[in-house]
Amino acid sequence: MKKNLLFLVLLSGLAQAQQKEIRIYDGPAPGSEKWNWEEKKNNQNAIKLMTVFNVVNPTITVFSPDPSVANGTSVIVCPGGGFHFLAIDNEGNEVAKWLAKKGVTAFVLKYRTAHINTDDPFADMMAGMNGPRKAEWETENKATIPLVVADGKSAIAYVRKHAVEFKLDPSRIGIIGFSAGGTVTASSAFNYTAANRPDFVAPIYAYMPTALQSEVLPDAPPMFLVCASDDQLNLAPHTVDLYSKWLTAKRPVEIHMYAKGGHGFGMNKQNIPTDTWIERFGDWLNQQGLLKPKP
Numbered sequence: 001m002k003k004n005l006l007f008l009v010l011l012s013g014l015a016q017a018q019q020k021e022i023r024i025y026d027g028p029a030p031g032s033e034k035w036n037w038e039e040k041k042n043n044q045n046a047i048k049l050m051t052v053f054n055v056v057n058p059t060i061t062v063f064s065p066d067p068s069v070a071n072g073t074s075v076i077v078c079p080g081g082g083f084h085f086l087a088i089d090n091e092g093n094e095v096a097k098w099l100a101k102k103g104v105t106a107f108v109l110k111y112r113t114a115h116i117n118t119d120d121p122f123a124d125m126m127a128g129m130n131g132p133r134k135a136e137w138e139t140e141n142k143a144t145i146p147l148v149v150a151d152g153k154s155a156i157a158y159v160r161k162h163a164v165e166f167k168l169d170p171s172r173i174g175i176i177g178f179s180a181g182g183t184v185t186a187s188s189a190f191n192y193t194a195a196n197r198p199d200f201v202a203p204i205y206a207y208m209p210t211a212l213q214s215e216v217l218p219d220a221p222p223m224f225l226v227c228a229s230d231d232q233l234n235l236a237p238h239t240v241d242l243y244s245k246w247l248t249a250k251r252p253v254e255i256h257m258y259a260k261g262g263h264g265f266g267m268n269k270q271n272i273p274t275d276t277w278i279e280r281f282g283d284w285l286n287q288q289g290l291l292k293p294k295p
Contacts, residue, residue: 182206
């Protein structure tokens with residue numbers, strides 16, 4: 001009986017270790033030092049979407065694969081949410097769990113979000129995109145975007161700096177993100193340094209207008225793109241634009257543009273082809289040689 005209890009305790013400890021949350025800055029996040037509101041989490045909204053909001057201190061939560069299948073590759077996962085909240089499960093934790101089963105160490109990034117005065121960030125987004133808060137919401141986003149881009153690059157640099165500790169290959173650190181998290185992801189492929197350059201990027205129905213882009217550098221990382229033509233936010237052109245720029249620069253790129261799927265499908269199942277987008281991502285990772293340990 002005591003042996004069984006000890007085993008359960010050890011197993012519980014292992015599960016907790018696999019989902020350790022780590023702050024990516026030593027002190028207050030640069031540029032938002034005076035932010036002092038309380039981070040919150042709930043799914044009390046019209047579509048029961050689990051959200052995290054009012055994020056002040058950016059963190060990464062580690063999802064480690066079983067050592068028997070670990071391959072040294074890592075991916076930072078960036079949920080979306082209009083820069084005002086994070087769809088933490090559908091576009092975060094569920095993606096990380098899928099990657100861990102493939103032997104990839106995943107890090108779910110909680111980047112900074114604009115401050116909101118409600119416990120229903122989804123309703124706030126609707127009011128901001130199509131309602132009375134539109135002008136205010138856009139102003140908040142404009143101020144927040146540089147901070148979230150910095151958080152993405154800092155997360156990459158943190159993982160690379162601690163690669164030995166995490167038993168990772170420092171040359172196989174990628175980043176995937178959805179919608180606003182796609183902005184974080186795609187932005188990391190521009191204006192990088194040796195410390196924060198991603199080794200591969202996967203913007204998924206990303207918000208990435210030309211104004212946020214710059215020159216595609218000669219060593220720009222390989223890119224995997226996904227979107228739906230019927231995206232309600234009209235982000236399909238953003239995806240096509242990124243594809244065209246990578247193609248013109250003769251950098252490795254793959255695109256999957258689905259006829260239907262809408263915006264924000266993430267890991268949701270709709271019984272349409274977008275349900276298998278992550279399998280296509282797995283195929284791409286495998287083709288890149290990222291699902292097998294280096295010899």
